[in-house]
Amino acid sequence: MSITVSHINKHFGAFTALDNISLEIPEGELVALLGPSGCGKTTLLRIIAGLEQADDGDVFLKGDKVTDQPVKNRHIGFVFQHYALFRHMTVFDNVAFGLRVKPRKERPSEAEIVKKVHALLELVQLDWLHDRFPDQLSGGQRQRIALARALAVEPSVLLLDEPFGALDASVRKDLRHWIRNLHHELNVTSIFVTHDQEEAMEVASQVVVLNHGRIEQQGSPSDIYDHPANAFVSRFIGQTNIFDLDEHDTDWLQTAGLLTPNQEGKIAHVRPHDIVIEKAKPENNSPATLKDWQHLGGLIRLELVKNDANGSAAPVIAEMPNDQFNQLKLNRGDKVDLRIRQAHWFH
Amino acid sequence: MPQSNIMPGFRPAIGLTLVYLAFIVLIPLSAMLLKSMQLNLDEYWAILTNHRVQASFRVSFVSALIAAAVAALFGFIIAWSLVRYTFPGKRLFDALIDLPFALPTAVAGIVLATIYEPQGWIGKLLIDNFGIQVAYKPLGIVVALIFIGLPFVVRTIEPVLQELDTAIEEAAASLGATRLQAFIKVILPNILPATITGFALAFARGVGEYGSVIFIAGNMPYISEIVPLLIITKLEQYEYAGATAIGMTMLILSFLLLLLINGLQWWVRHRTGQL
Amino acid sequence: MNAISATPYISSNKLTLSDPDWVRYASIGITLGIIGLFLVFPLAIVLIEAFAKGWSAYSASLTNPDALSSMRLTLLVALVTVPLTTVFGVSAAWAIARFEFRGKSLLITLIDLPFSVSPVIAGLIYVLIFGAQGWLGLWLSEHDIKIIFAVPGIILATLFVTFPFVARELIPLMQEIGHEEEEAALSLGASGWQTFFKVTLPNIKWALLTGVLLCNARAMGEFGAVSVVSGHIRGLTNTLPLHVEVSYNEYNFVGAFACASLLAALAIVTLVFKTFLEWKQNQDKRLKAKG
Numbered sequence: 001m002s003i004t005v006s007h008i009n010k011h012f013g014a015f016t017a018l019d020n021i022s023l024e025i026p027e028g029e030l031v032a033l034l035g036p037s038g039c040g041k042t043t044l045l046r047i048i049a050g051l052e053q054a055d056d057g058d059v060f061l062k063g064d065k066v067t068d069q070p071v072k073n074r075h076i077g078f079v080f081q082h083y084a085l086f087r088h089m090t091v092f093d094n095v096a097f098g099l100r101v102k103p104r105k106e107r108p109s110e111a112e113i114v115k116k117v118h119a120l121l122e123l124v125q126l127d128w129l130h131d132r133f134p135d136q137l138s139g140g141q142r143q144r145i146a147l148a149r150a151l152a153v154e155p156s157v158l159l160l161d162e163p164f165g166a167l168d169a170s171v172r173k174d175l176r177h178w179i180r181n182l183h184h185e186l187n188v189t190s191i192f193v194t195h196d197q198e199e200a201m202e203v204a205s206q207v208v209v210l211n212h213g214r215i216e217q218q219g220s221p222s223d224i225y226d227h228p229a230n231a232f233v234s235r236f237i238g239q240t241n242i243f244d245l246d247e248h249d250t251d252w253l254q255t256a257g258l259l260t261p262n263q264e265g266k267i268a269h270v271r272p273h274d275i276v277i278e279k280a281k282p283e284n285n286s287p288a289t290l291k292d293w294q295h296l297g298g299l300i301r302l303e304l305v306k307n308d309a310n311g312s313a314a315p316v317i318a319e320m321p322n323d324q325f326n327q328l329k330l331n332r333g334d335k336v337d338l339r340i341r342q343a344h345w346f347h
Numbered sequence: 348m349p350q351s352n353i354m355p356g357f358r359p360a361i362g363l364t365l366v367y368l369a370f371i372v373l374i375p376l377s378a379m380l381l382k383s384m385q386l387n388l389d390e391y392w393a394i395l396t397n398h399r400v401q402a403s404f405r406v407s408f409v410s411a412l413i414a415a416a417v418a419a420l421f422g423f424i425i426a427w428s429l430v431r432y433t434f435p436g437k438r439l440f441d442a443l444i445d446l447p448f449a450l451p452t453a454v455a456g457i458v459l460a461t462i463y464e465p466q467g468w469i470g471k472l473l474i475d476n477f478g479i480q481v482a483y484k485p486l487g488i489v490v491a492l493i494f495i496g497l498p499f500v501v502r503t504i505e506p507v508l509q510e511l512d513t514a515i516e517e518a519a520a521s522l523g524a525t526r527l528q529a530f531i532k533v534i535l536p537n538i539l540p541a542t543i544t545g546f547a548l549a550f551a552r553g554v555g556e557y558g559s560v561i562f563i564a565g566n567m568p569y570i571s572e573i574v575p576l577l578i579i580t581k582l583e584q585y586e587y588a589g590a591t592a593i594g595m596t597m598l599i600l601s602f603l604l605l606l607l608i609n610g611l612q613w614w615v616r617h618r619t620g621q622l
Numbered sequence: 623m624n625a626i627s628a629t630p631y632i633s634s635n636k637l638t639l640s641d642p643d644w645v646r647y648a649s650i651g652i653t654l655g656i657i658g659l660f661l662v663f664p665l666a667i668v669l670i671e672a673f674a675k676g677w678s679a680y681s682a683s684l685t686n687p688d689a690l691s692s693m694r695l696t697l698l699v700a701l702v703t704v705p706l707t708t709v710f711g712v713s714a715a716w717a718i719a720r721f722e723f724r725g726k727s728l729l730i731t732l733i734d735l736p737f738s739v740s741p742v743i744a745g746l747i748y749v750l751i752f753g754a755q756g757w758l759g760l761w762l763s764e765h766d767i768k769i770i771f772a773v774p775g776i777i778l779a780t781l782f783v784t785f786p787f788v789a790r791e792l793i794p795l796m797q798e799i800g801h802e803e804e805e806a807a808l809s810l811g812a813s814g815w816q817t818f819f820k821v822t823l824p825n826i827k828w829a830l831l832t833g834v835l836l837c838n839a840r841a842m843g844e845f846g847a848v849s850v851v852s853g854h855i856r857g858l859t860n861t862l863p864l865h866v867e868v869s870y871n872e873y874n875f876v877g878a879f880a881c882a883s884l885l886a887a888l889a890i891v892t893l894v895f896k897t898f899l900e901w902k903q904n905q906d907k908r909l910k911a912k913g
Contacts, residue, residue, distance in 0.1 A: 051353050051805050071353055071808045078809040084802035087906070088824040098810030101820070153810055354801060355814030360717040367710045368732060371781050375747035376739075378757060382750050421656055428653040432646055440654070442897040446661045448836070449889035449896075451843025453863040454882040457870045458664040461671060468667065469659075494660055526641060555740025557846035558863070562870065575742035579850060582746065587755050594743045601738060 002027040002189040003048060003157055008057030010043055017043045019213040025191065030183045032204035033193045040213040041193045042161055048191065049159050050074045062156055077150030079160040083142045085134035091145050092130040095120055098153035120148040140171040160192035164199060176203050197237050201225065209233050231346040234269045241316050243268040256287060258340040265345035274342045275318035277302060279328055280335035290334050291315060300325040304336065383595040386588055394592040399568050400577065407574040410485055411553030414492030419546040422500025430508040444501050447494055452558025459491050460562040483565030488573065491559045496549025503545035504538060511537055540616050547608035554601050668886045671879035683880035691857045692865035695773070699861060700841040703780045707837050711788025719796035730793070736785040744782040745850025748775055771853030776861065779847035784837045791833035792826055799825055828903040832896055839892040843885055
């Protein structure tokens with residue numbers, strides 16, 4: 001195991017930030033700590049780094065217990081949310097910092113430092129900016145410099161706090177791919193914190209979902225999407241329709257094909273793409289009406305309202321590919337039949 | 348975000364801070380407290396009810412109060428002009444505001460005395476045309492304390508005025524307020540706490556001020572003798588007990604007043620929803 | 623040039639924010655009037671009075687032995703107090719801006735305390751400890767140590783009045799900057815001192831210099847506190863401001879104002895540097911805001 005966290009607790013006054021967290025991260029993984037704000041993910045990352053002290057519990061890096069080691073002895077690379085570049089130093093000096101503060105015995109010669117820094121700057125494709133100051137860089141450039149700076153000391157693990165949080169949407173997309181590729185290239189065990197499930201699914205090889213200081217689920221992105229461990233994970237990881245048997249009229253759900261004898265709970269979560277829409281056949285007592293739709297690129301999102309719904313029930317959301325939708329030739333107000341292909345049941 | 352606890356150097360930093368604080372400030376101040384506790388209440392009372400002592404307290408506090416009020420008014424106008432208007436030499440004048448901070452008080456004292464004495468540059472003008480004598484009268488004390496207090500007010504209001512989002516005035520105007528209404532209902536409530544703070548700082552400084560006052564005051568017992576001067580007089584006559592009792596009382600009174608003004612400021616903030 | 627010829631900049635682009643002309647002109651008029659009468663005019667008077675009897679009287683006043691010894695003493699006092707106050711200020715700011723601990727706000731209040739204490743009381747408290755009738759008076763005289771009416775007393779009183787100057791400049795700035803850069807340095811393997819000298823110090827240098835500058839101005843110009851503990855011994859315990867007082871009280875106006883002109887020059891230099899340092903600090907802040 002590259003990183004092991006065992007029974008970590010952390011309180012801030014009366015607030016429980018982390019509640020008995022244990023976690024194992026194998027060598028070479030790129031792990032996302034995913035959760036809503038205030039769930040404790042950044043605190044956990046800072047505790048692994050040694051920037052914060054846990055109330056109790058232990059942290060192991062490469063099998064060594066580092067709980068009582070200060071951050072400087074942990075050989076980690078940390079990329080801060082707002083990059084924390086040294087404003088009074090050039091890009092070059094920022095990246096060289098970790099090498100230059102090494103004790104004299106371990107410190108590389110200045111020539112080696114120059115060579116190494118330029119190599120790192122080339123790695124992040126920003127060597128041409130080496131004599132600029134941080135204030136003269138764009139957000140995406142700063143992010144990559146911060147990464148180069150963290151990598152300069154050849155950390156055994158790389159920790160990134162909301163690495164894409166402060167960036168524009170378009171830059172963010174590019175950087176996600178770039179980080180993924182970089183990780184393939186370097187293969188250093190990495191953890192990044194994010195509150196964006198899409199980002200976690202796209203970038204990470206493993207996702208750890210946190211909520212209220214507890215781990216809700218850990219697994220590969222497809223594990224988590226296809227087999228959410230509980231209602232929180234299911235809701236958090238993607239859009240979902242929620243049908244509570246105590247509140248919905250079961251006849252309606254029966255018609256849609258949801259109710260099966262082997263259902264395992266009372267609340268069904270149905271992903272929009274698991275709802276199949278067809279033009280209403282006249283002989284059917286069609287259960288729903290198409291209220292509106294939106295284009296999401298390759299997909300169409302449909303908003304359906306149940307017929308004779310009592311009160312203000314939330315619309316049902318369904319998704320289908322563009323061309324399929326065009327073939328149906330539906331208009332607003334058309335009655336539709338719907339069929340639920342798959343659901344996750346929770347109590 | 349919670350403060351991290353991995354920063355090095357807390358123990359030496361806090362240790363040095365506390366030791367230095369203790370030796371330079373706390374122990375000497377408690378020496379005065381101890382000394383004053385050697386007096387019994389009757390002795391203490393006798394010192395404080397002395398007419399000359401009471402007069403000096405009146406002179407110090409009343410002139411500091413008047414001076415702080417005048418400084419608050421003019422300081423407000425100066426801060427407003429410096430923030431809102433442009434005029435030639437503005438940056439130079441802005442820098443000059445701090446002069447009373449930087450100018451040694453003894454220099455301020457002899458200059459003000461020279462200007463306002465009956466034969467002085469302005470003193471003569473005032474006495475010939477209006478029959479007003481400034482130097483060697485309580486009025487002289489007020490003038491010196493306005494000089495000392497002015498930068499406190501300007502420097503407290505200025506940043507608040509700069510930070511004030513002018514959109515709120517535009518909003519007021521868009522809702523039909525006249526400029527005067529916008530000023531009174533929108534700007535003033537935002538600036539008032541800072542003005543009170545500036546007033547309080549000027550007042551606190553004025554009560555204890557010595558150097559700039561003694562040259563212009565005339566130092567007539569019962570009329571223009573300030574408390575700090577009386578303390579020095581007592582010390583020179585080796586009346587340590589008297590000096591201590593007066594000093595202690597002054598310290599307590601200024602703290603009480605500061606507390607009162609802080610309370611007032613809290614109340615104003617509360618009323619104007621800035622809390 | 624007409625002093626009030628410029629159009630207020632706000633009115634040019636933001637119509638609703640313009641004040642009536644008379645308000646504008648009256649405000650600017652009052653401002654210029656007060657600054658002129660209260661600040662510029664006194665400075666001019668210092669020079670006029672100093673040179674009232676010509677250059678030779680002026681230079682003679684500055685070069686007489688008492689004046690020279692008061693200058694030396696003032697320099698000595700500044701040389702001792704400024705470094706001490708600076709070291710204290712930096713360590714207090716480090717403790718307060720980088721750590722959470724019980725009683726922190728009380729500590730901040732106590733650091734500000736000397737600002738609200740009359741300088742005369744600042745002198746008085748040391749007299750009560752070290753003076754002839756003070757707590758340690760007897761012991762000191764037995765061991766032949768002089769503090770009051772001697773240089774150590776002057777230094778102590780100056781330490782008291784300059785106490786908050788550096789800490790006050792640094793604490794808000796360091797709180798505002800935050801500690802992310804320092805954490806980054808530590809995570810890259812820097813030691814505490816390396817972090818301080820390579821990361822913290824460059825970030826606070828302008829504010830630190832401002833604090834040192836103001837501390838120095840106060841140390842050289844302090845009058846009330848020093849006056850209490852000095853004893854006004856000519857050639858021995860008179861600082862420059864005390865020498866000004868003594869000369870003035872002896873009706874030696876040229877002598878008083880000649881020395882005052884030095885102190886006024888010190889004040890002007892301080893203001894110029896302070897303005898420059900504030901400009902530097904704002905430049906740093908703007909750069910940061912832009913980024």
